[in-house]
Amino acid sequence: MSTVGRDLASVELTARELWQAGPPHELFERMRAECPIHWTESFEEFPDEAGFWSVTTADDIHAVSRDWQTYSSERGGVLAALGGLPLELAQAMFIGMDPPKHDRLKALFQAGFTPKRIAAHEDAIRAIVRDILSRVEGREGCELVNEVAQPVVARVIGSFMGIPPEDDTMWANLMNSTLGASDPELNPHGIQGAVEKDIPEIFERCRKLIAERREHPTDDLTSVLVHAEVEGEKLEEHEIVMGFFLLVAAGNDSTKATYCSGMRALMEDPSQKQLLLDDPSLVPAAVEESLRMFPAFAHFRRTATRDTELHGQKIKEGEKVVMWYVSSNRDETRYEDPERFDVRRNPEHQAFGAGGRHFCLGTALARLELRILFEETLKRFPQMQLAGEPTVVESLFINQLKAMPVRFAPAAA
Numbered sequence: 001m002s003t004v005g006r007d008l009a010s011v012e013l014t015a016r017e018l019w020q021a022g023p024p025h026e027l028f029e030r031m032r033a034e035c036p037i038h039w040t041e042s043f044e045e046f047p048d049e050a051g052f053w054s055v056t057t058a059d060d061i062h063a064v065s066r067d068w069q070t071y072s073s074e075r076g077g078v079l080a081a082l083g084g085l086p087l088e089l090a091q092a093m094f095i096g097m098d099p100p101k102h103d104r105l106k107a108l109f110q111a112g113f114t115p116k117r118i119a120a121h122e123d124a125i126r127a128i129v130r131d132i133l134s135r136v137e138g139r140e141g142c143e144l145v146n147e148v149a150q151p152v153v154a155r156v157i158g159s160f161m162g163i164p165p166e167d168d169t170m171w172a173n174l175m176n177s178t179l180g181a182s183d184p185e186l187n188p189h190g191i192q193g194a195v196e197k198d199i200p201e202i203f204e205r206c207r208k209l210i211a212e213r214r215e216h217p218t219d220d221l222t223s224v225l226v227h228a229e230v231e232g233e234k235l236e237e238h239e240i241v242m243g244f245f246l247l248v249a250a251g252n253d254s255t256k257a258t259y260c261s262g263m264r265a266l267m268e269d270p271s272q273k274q275l276l277l278d279d280p281s282l283v284p285a286a287v288e289e290s291l292r293m294f295p296a297f298a299h300f301r302r303t304a305t306r307d308t309e310l311h312g313q314k315i316k317e318g319e320k321v322v323m324w325y326v327s328s329n330r331d332e333t334r335y336e337d338p339e340r341f342d343v344r345r346n347p348e349h350q351a352f353g354a355g356g357r358h359f360c361l362g363t364a365l366a367r368l369e370l371r372i373l374f375e376e377t378l379k380r381f382p383q384m385q386l387a388g389e390p391t392v393v394e395s396l397f398i399n400q401l402k403a404m405p406v407r408f409a410p411a412a413a
């Protein structure tokens with residue numbers, strides 16, 4: 001659906017037709033130029049949900065993200081697109097809490113995510129990636145999202161959390177049908193189905209694993225969380241369950257999304273792929289460019305705790321404010337030619353959030369995993385090409401491909 005020539009005030013950003021091929025980048029470009037703080041009146045799918053402000057420029061998102069006193073994560077939850085998710089559930093994860101509750105829990109979880117702990121996994125992650133690439137080698141091609149990316153991310157986060165490998169697919173499916181609940185193919189029962197069936201199952205399985213680790217500690221993250229202490233205080237059981245859910249959800253989804261979209265961009269512009277083949281030391285810069293252009297999460301949300309003003313726009317207490325990273329990462333005041341994918345750019349970006357209390361906990365793990373995924377895929381399949389049109393997940397939240405057929409060598413003439 002084109003919005004060219006339409007008055008922006010009449011545009012409902014949540015209209016599904018706008019998102020069918022992924023985020024509506026042309027619309028966001030207009031919003032940044034003409035109406036950087038934009039009001040959408042309602043959600044098509046969630047008529048009870050009040051409207052929201054969209055924040056579209058990098059500077060404004062930076063300001064919102066750092067001011068947790070004015071823009072609360074807790075009061076209305078951080079997810080706009082999963083509007084059917086009960087607020088109590090959103091508030092039980094530390095991503096949906098404000099300080100001081102948030103800070104205490106995050107500090108405890110950080111014990112499992114120190115750069116040293118993450119770096120120690122490099123060899124193990126590389127072995128996982130190589131093993132999964134070997135499974136598709138020898139064939140003409142594969143479906144990159146579900147045959148490579150999904151099993152890799154599921155095993156990496158699975159090995160962190162202590163999930164047995166035979167359960168990876170089950171966990172990945174539970175997470176996909178929860179986070180991708182707006183896509184009928186990923187979850188025919190929608191968000192209500194996720195709340196009634198998938199989420200209780202996730203919690204039940206978490207509790208079982210936690211009980212096992214209490215009895216028999218290992219060196220996985222679940223054991224670290226079960227036994228972690230800050231100033232003599234341990235985590236409560238429900239805090240571990242919610243944290244486990246948050247980590248497995250973030251770990252299963254985000255890295256997969258960025259890797260697949262980055263690989264697509266490389267295949268669509270073989271000269272960019274060639275730059276990486278000629279000089280693999282550019283891979284970390286290509287990772288940052290993929291994060292910039294294809295942030296795995298299109299947005300997170302805040303709720304105003306008082307009347308305030310942003311970029312000249314009055315915002316009332318209680319109103320919802322959505323930070324669109326898919327827009328700010330292409331903000332022309334920050335990037336030259338922002339729509340161009342350039343592996344040499346090595347940009348700063350807001351894919352992991354824009355600083356502040358909720359800055360992503362998993363950045364070191366995500367960056368390491370992405371670097372290894374790009375390195376190993378390009379080494380093993382330097383001639384990889386698209387073998388069909390990729391499909392995208394229907395979602396305003398997860399910015400992700402659903403399937404991408406590839407071949408490993410150019411098709412015979």
Ligand code: HEM
Nearest residue numbers: 094095250251254255296300351352353358360361362366
């Ligand atoms: C490409 C990969 C990733 C992207 C783009 C990403 C993005 C983000 C963003 C934008 C936020 C900020 C939320 C907010 O401001 O409300 C966030 C928070 C978070 N992320 Fe990530 N993430 C990624 C990978 C991971 C991984 C691998 C993990 C862990 C396994 C993880 C765990 C978390 C957690 C726990 C939070 C909440 C932090 C807090 O509330 O203090 N993320 N992530």
